[in-house]
Amino acid sequence: MATFSTNQFKGGLKIIIDGDPYNIVENEFVKPGKGQAFNRVKMRNLKTNRVVERTFKSGDTVEAADVFNLDLQFLYHDGEFWHFMEPNSFEQYQAGEAAVGESAKWIKAQDMCSITLWNGTPLQVDAPNFVILTVTETDPGVRGDTSGGGGKPATLETGAVVRVPLFIEEGETLKVDTRKGEYVSRASES
């Protein structure tokens, strides 16, 4: 079992606390003028995404979390799980709703996603930063208006709704920034 001592603690280190995987956000070494040293640690629970603060005695060791990232291809959603595949080994993984979260509304079959795995189970699914999606529903375009000012809502093939310029028509493919949830351009222009 791999372990880390508190003196190896730093932002980004993945550890196991009470059976859950955590990512260290911030580590503060605290020591009184005379006496014993502590580490006050802010860390994010990778299953629930909640940030908690914990104190450790300096020198204590904790179990390392076997957490790593893989680029996996999205296959399909069966109503309960999102299924992904490693394109070289064809190994498949299924991710639950907690892991997929907001990414669900951006990804479509064959998109490559960055997946955080812990003990072979997906903890977090990150959609690509930019995706290309087709508009399935929006109010009719306003011809000649290329200013983009104002805008209107458009529903995309994955069900996501983004604000788009008035000239966008149903059936067009758009480039969307998934981190901001914003329209970037027509796919053909990028």
Place this chain on the structure above:
Amino acid sequence: MSAENWRPGASWPTLERRARLRGDLRAFMAERGVLEVDTPLISSAAPSERGLHTFVVESAGHLVPSPEHALKRLLAAGSGPIYQLGPVFRAGEAGRWHNPEFCMLEWYRPEATVTDIIDETEALMGAVTGLTCAPRRRYRDVFEAVTGLDPITSNTPQLAAWAIHQDLAPHTVEDRSDRAFWLDLIMSLAVQPSLGRDAPICVTGFPAEDAVLVETRANDPRIAERFECFWQGVELANGAQELTDVALARERMDREHRLRAKANAPETPRDDRLLAAMDAGLPRCAGVALGVDRLLALTCGFDALAPVLAFDWMRR
């Protein structure tokens, strides 16, 4: 070793301020008749205090975590008031406000009481920061103001219960009887951050639990004649009425070695030359150790040590 980080982490103006601060500290000491001395940075022995861990230099000894022992040997040999300004080393102490190698000013004044040396510390803070220190307060009062608990009379389970209730306690700690541990925890995580917000402040009368080479109060042995100076929640200096009783010193050093063994901390050779010097007669004296890098960082408005060090621990 990485080839990155070859450049200094401190700016030129900061390094100039650093040089000026060292000059100011030397001038302050010279004006007050305190003699600068240099003692070895490698010692064949090491302090017994269980909270101090040294770097071992192969076949040579230990890098000193403070020049205290050597300075006390000079005092016992009749030196008069002395100071040392230079690097000291503490294994395992790395963080925003800790660099395992740091610059310390440590001075001792024979015949001084702890009150005299607090006066001198406040004068020094005033001279280098231009600020008047806040009125000094008792450890007991600053602790009680935050926790509602009297650190001297509360029993250890009460202290532990408060820390656990505040979610400050390590979840791995089962032992609720180690009083020094709970006091250290509460002081450093809950009390200290609020100290010295506007100007440096000296806090007096620390509990005797951590006292090793420090006098305890004649009429109340629960209290050590020790003080610390804080500024913006950071400990800057730490001073005391020094223990002169050699039998008591030996007893407490042995206690610390037993606690080290119990905590699986590295064993260190007891400093028998210090004990011999105390046996010959350490004059009644008071002394202070001051973290120069921290003082510089706070006067420059930084919230970490790295920007005042030419090369911090990550760039060494």
